[in-house]
Amino acid sequence: xxxxxxNRFVTALLLAALLSCGAASxxxxxxxxxxxxxxxxxxxxxxxxxxxxxxxxATRVERGGLTVASAFNGTSVRLTANNRFFAPMEVVxxxxxxxxxxxxxxxxxxSWLVPERSALVLLELATLDAPIAPTVRYRFAYxxxxxxxxxxxxxxxxxxxxxxxxxxxxxxxPDSLTHRTRDSMYAVDIAMPVGTDIMAARDGVxxxxxxxxxxxxxxxxxxxxxxxxxxxxxxxxTYAVYAHLNWNTIRVRPGERVRAGQYIADSxxxxxxxxxxxxxxxxxxxxxxVDSLPFAFRGANAERVVPVTGQSLAAYP
Numbered sequence: 001x002x003x004x005x006x007n008r009f010v011t012a013l014l015l016a017a018l019l020s021c022g023a024a025s026x027x028x029x030x031x032x033x034x035x036x037x038x039x040x041x042x043x044x045x046x047x048x049x050x051x052x053x054x055x056x057x058a059t060r061v062e063r064g065g066l067t068v069a070s071a072f073n074g075t076s077v078r079l080t081a082n083n084r085f086f087a088p089m090e091v092v093x094x095x096x097x098x099x100x101x102x103x104x105x106x107x108x109x110x111s112w113l114v115p116e117r118s119a120l121v122l123l124e125l126a127t128l129d130a131p132i133a134p135t136v137r138y139r140f141a142y143x144x145x146x147x148x149x150x151x152x153x154x155x156x157x158x159x160x161x162x163x164x165x166x167x168x169x170x171x172x173x174p175d176s177l178t179h180r181t182r183d184s185m186y187a188v189d190i191a192m193p194v195g196t197d198i199m200a201a202r203d204g205v206x207x208x209x210x211x212x213x214x215x216x217x218x219x220x221x222x223x224x225x226x227x228x229x230x231x232x233x234x235x236x237x238t239y240a241v242y243a244h245l246n247w248n249t250i251r252v253r254p255g256e257r258v259r260a261g262q263y264i265a266d267s268x269x270x271x272x273x274x275x276x277x278x279x280x281x282x283x284x285x286x287x288x289x290v291d292s293l294p295f296a297f298r299g300a301n302a303e304r305v306v307p308v309t310g311q312s313l314a315a316y317p
Contacts, residue, residue, distance in 0.1 A: 066114070068093065068122070068140045076124040077101050077136050083114040086255045087207035087233045089142045090114075090285055093122065100134030101125040111288060113146055116207075144207065145285030149237020156298035156305075157201040158260045159315035160190075160242060160280055161267075166314040167192045170277060173294065175309040178220075178272075186292040187281035188307045194246055194276045196267040199315075200258045201240055201280065201297075204232040207254055214247035216270045227271025227279075230264055238293065243279040244270050261317065 046052055065084045070077055083089050092111045102125055114120045127134050161167065171177060171189040179187045208231035217223045228245040230252060246268030252258055269276040281292045296304035300316055
């Protein structure tokens with residue numbers, strides 16, 4: 001009897017979180033012979049109609065995950081968040097329907113910071129005397145980072161490729177053709193051949209990895225969610241994103257602490273991209289939104305190098 005009531009009392013509706021987790025849909029890889037008999041691998045079938053071997057490849061995204069669960073203890077409905085990320089997550093809850101339980105006090109801020117790799121009781125809704133079991137319907141979203149964290153001043157970032165190499169910056173603030181949202185406004189696109197070694201620009205802890213996508217192209221609707229990437233949390237609460245990485249080359253995993261200059265992956269051309277490049281941005285949780293931040297690279301003799309479109313960016317140890 002008690003078990004049936006527990007099963008009836010709550011229905012949780014999960015909003016598509018701003019950082020979704022788990023595996024994405026599978027992709028189809030085509031293998032066929034080229035004009036000279038060489039093997040070709042592509043995300044598109046051969047144009048001449050020849051037969052091709054196909055295989056399905058599931059994308060892999062290692063993002064930890066966050067859930068909000070509900071439990072009825074006889075006198076209240078308790079909501080608990082379980083954060084499996086290696087980074088703190090800000091959780092926001094929106095209630096849709098509540099019957100048989102007291103709604104949170106008017107004006108209460110329904111957002112919480114859940115520490116990395118931990119569970120946190122968000123709130124308890126006291127049940128009311130009613131002839132029916134309480135019902136709670138809600139949805140939630142979450143964003144990485146502590147909105148109360150303050151970026152350290154004077155930080156410079158190592159150019160994210162091998163020391164001694166240089167590559168052109170093709171897009172950055174204010175000359176942004178595709179960086180039109182707050183989370184990408186100050187991002188930097190660096191053109192480089194597929195397979196270029198990508199290094200960490202600053203010390204931190206890896207908390208998100210997408211490594212199994214191999215498709216890319218200029219159609220945002222088709223390719224926006226298919227960029228391989230790494231996100232690294234810095235000690236001051238900011239985090240960096242390295243995107244469009246090459247298929248199956250990422251060599252770091254969530255929870256691993258990396259040092260500036262450490263190899264993390266090869267550059268690529270995955271996701272929404274018009275050509276091989278690295279998309280690099282420094283981001284911060286501003287409180288229920290993510291903003292990109294202006295930053296400077298480290299130049300020769302440790303001077304600050306503010307990125308400029310058209311600039312040839314050199315990497316120094």
